[in-house]
Amino acid sequence: MRRADRLFLIIHALRGRRTALQARNLAATLGVSLRTVYRDVADLQLSGVPIEGEAGVGYVLRKGSDIPPLMFTADELESLVVGTRFVRAFAGDKLAAGAQAALLKIEAVLPPELRERAARTRIYAPMWRDEKSIEFAARIDRLHAAIGASRVLRLDYRDETGNASAREVEPLCLAFWGGKWTLGAWCRLREGFRNFRPDRIDTLAETDEVFANVAGRDLDAYLLAMRGYYSGME
Numbered sequence: 001m002r003r004a005d006r007l008f009l010i011i012h013a014l015r016g017r018r019t020a021l022q023a024r025n026l027a028a029t030l031g032v033s034l035r036t037v038y039r040d041v042a043d044l045q046l047s048g049v050p051i052e053g054e055a056g057v058g059y060v061l062r063k064g065s066d067i068p069p070l071m072f073t074a075d076e077l078e079s080l081v082v083g084t085r086f087v088r089a090f091a092g093d094k095l096a097a098g099a100q101a102a103l104l105k106i107e108a109v110l111p112p113e114l115r116e117r118a119a120r121t122r123i124y125a126p127m128w129r130d131e132k133s134i135e136f137a138a139r140i141d142r143l144h145a146a147i148g149a150s151r152v153l154r155l156d157y158r159d160e161t162g163n164a165s166a167r168e169v170e171p172l173c174l175a176f177w178g179g180k181w182t183l184g185a186w187c188r189l190r191e192g193f194r195n196f197r198p199d200r201i202d203t204l205a206e207t208d209e210v211f212a213n214v215a216g217r218d219l220d221a222y223l224l225a226m227r228g229y230y231s232g233m234e
Contacts (some may be wrong), residue, residue: 006030006040008105011049011061020058072106077118080106082125089125090176092141139198140174142206143183147171152209153185156202165189169196170211172219184226186217193217193225 009030014021023037030037038055045051050062072080080103087099107115129137146153155167169185180197187194215221 001030001032003040006032006036007044010037010040010044014051014059014061017060020053020060022058023055026059072114074114074117077106077114078121078123081118081121082123085123085125089127090181092137092139092144094141095144096137136199139201139204140181142204143171143174143198146206147173150210150213152207152211154205154207155196157196158200158202160200164202167194167196168207169194170217172222184219184222186211186222193222195226 010026013026013029023034023041027034027037034055041051041059051059052062053059084099084103088096091099107118143153145151151171153169153171155169156164157167158164166189168188169183170188171183171185173184175182175184175195180199182195182197184193184195186192
C-alpha cells in the first residue's frame with residue numbers, strides 16, 4: 001500500500017470517533033507494523049493534523065475537528081471537482097478513473113457543508129461518449145503510456161492538408177488546447193521537435209525501443225523550443 005493511501009486511511013479511521021483507536025488495530029487494518037503506524041501518525045501530527053494520543057494509549061482526532069486530510073478550502077475543493085470533470089471529459093480513461101478515485105477519497109473525509117459546496121459547482125464539462133470518443137480516449141491512454149515508458153512510436157500521420165507520411169517519434173508530452181490535443185515529440189524523420197494531432201494519426205504502433213533522455217531533444221528542450229516559437233508569433 002502506498003504511504004499516501006495509508007495516511008488517508010488513518011485519518012478516515014479516526015474521523016468521527018469518540019474513543020481512542022489503538023495503534024495495533026490500525027496496524028492490523030493497514031497490514032503494516034506498529035512502528036510504521038507510529039511514524040505515520042507522528043508525520044501527520046507534524047503536518048498539522050490535530051491527532052491526539054500516543055503509543056500505547058491510542059489516537060483520536062481533537063474534539064471539534066472535522067477536516068479534510070490536506071486542509072482544503074472551499075475554493076480549492078471546487079477547483080478539484082472542476083478539474084476532475086474536465087479530465088473525465090477530455091482525457092483518457094486511465095487518467096479519468098484516477099482523478100475520480102482521488103476525488104472520492106477526498107470527499108470521504110469532508111465535513112457535510114464542504115462536500116455539498118463542492119458538489120454545487122456550476123462549471124461542467126459534459127461527456128458525450130460515442131464510439132469515436134471512446135476510441136480517441138483509448139488513443140490518449142496509449143500515448144500517455146508511451147510517454148511514461150519513453151517508448152518510440154511509429155505513426156502513419158496526415159497533416160492539415162491531408163498529406164500522409166510515416167514517422168518514428170520519441171513522445172515527450174501531451175497538451176490539451178481547449179478542443180484539440182497535441183502530442184509533443186522529437187521526430188526522427190525531420191530531426192526536430194514536432195507537434196502531432198492524435199486525431200490525425202491513422203495508425204499508431206508501439207515499438208520495443210526505449211529512447212534515452214538526451215539533452216537538446218528532451219522535454220525541457222521541447223518546451224523551450226515551443227516557447228520561442230509561439231512568442232515569435234506574437
